[in-house]
Amino acid sequence: MTLYFFSTLLLIPILSNSQDTEVGVTLEFDNAPSNLELVQNYAKALQAGDVTAMNAQLADNAMVYGLGGGMDSLNVAEHKEYYTNSTTNYNHVVTQDLYLPVKVSNNWNEGEWVLSWGTNTITNKKTGKAIPIPYHTASLVDNGKIVMIRYYYDMLNILQAEGMKFTPPAE
Numbered sequence: 001m002t003l004y005f006f007s008t009l010l011l012i013p014i015l016s017n018s019q020d021t022e023v024g025v026t027l028e029f030d031n032a033p034s035n036l037e038l039v040q041n042y043a044k045a046l047q048a049g050d051v052t053a054m055n056a057q058l059a060d061n062a063m064v065y066g067l068g069g070g071m072d073s074l075n076v077a078e079h080k081e082y083y084t085n086s087t088t089n090y091n092h093v094v095t096q097d098l099y100l101p102v103k104v105s106n107n108w109n110e111g112e113w114v115l116s117w118g119t120n121t122i123t124n125k126k127t128g129k130a131i132p133i134p135y136h137t138a139s140l141v142d143n144g145k146i147v148m149i150r151y152y153y154d155m156l157n158i159l160q161a162e163g164m165k166f167t168p169p170a171e
Contacts, residue, residue, distance in 0.1 A: 024105035031112055032101040035141040039114040042139075042146065043094050046120075049087040055080050059145035066151035090122040114139045120153075131161040 038057055045053035055076060058064075064074040067082055074082055086092070097118030104110050116137045123130040135153040139146050160166075 021106055023107040024103075026103050027101065029101075029103040029112065031141070032103075034144065035112055035114050036099050036101045038141060038144065038146060039099060039116060039137075039139050043097065043116070046083070046087070046092050047094055049091070051080055051083045051087055054083055057146050059142065059147045062145070062147050062149070064149045064151070066153075086122075089126075090124055093121045093123070095119050095121065112141045114141060129161075131158055133158060 042054055042057040045051070045057070058076050058079065060076060062076050062079070064079045065072065067074060067079075095118060097116060100115045102113050102115060104113065116139070117135070119132050119134050121130050121132045133153050134157070135151065137152070138150045140148040
């Protein structure tokens with residue numbers, strides 16, 4: 001039902017407030033199946049701990065945002081270093097995942113995207129401690145490669161699971 005609602009919503013032309021022009025969003029486009037497979041291969045490689053296969057899905061000039069929270073960015077080499085460290089120390093298991101290819105035209109975020117939601121449960125290889133992390137990614141695909149990924153995930157959940165305590169400021 002929810003997917004039907006979102007897919008119906010995406011097929012409705014949207015007016016951009018800033019330009020008074022019609023923004024086009026569609027779920028049906030030629031590259032949708034291959035873009036979907038590309039992003040799913042990235043997730044499968046993460047679960048296998050295969051950072052080389054993850055990076056093979058990325059364009060040479062790809063940028064990855066949000067892995068450290070906020071607007072931080074990683075280039076392809078930094079992405080490889082980040083995930084080499086992560087997969088050395090943690091197993092990743094992605095569950096409840098959903099992938100939605102969309103094509104946007106006539107807007108600042110124009111292009112072919114794959115939106116993904118799910119839970120990435122990371123398990124510390126030494127301690128066996130598992131932390132479920134709800135996530136959302138938005139991957140921009142061009143010429144059969146991911147050119148940008150924006151990660152959004154529950155960082156507070158991770159910090160609290162690692163034993164961090166947060167004290168509100170004194171009034």
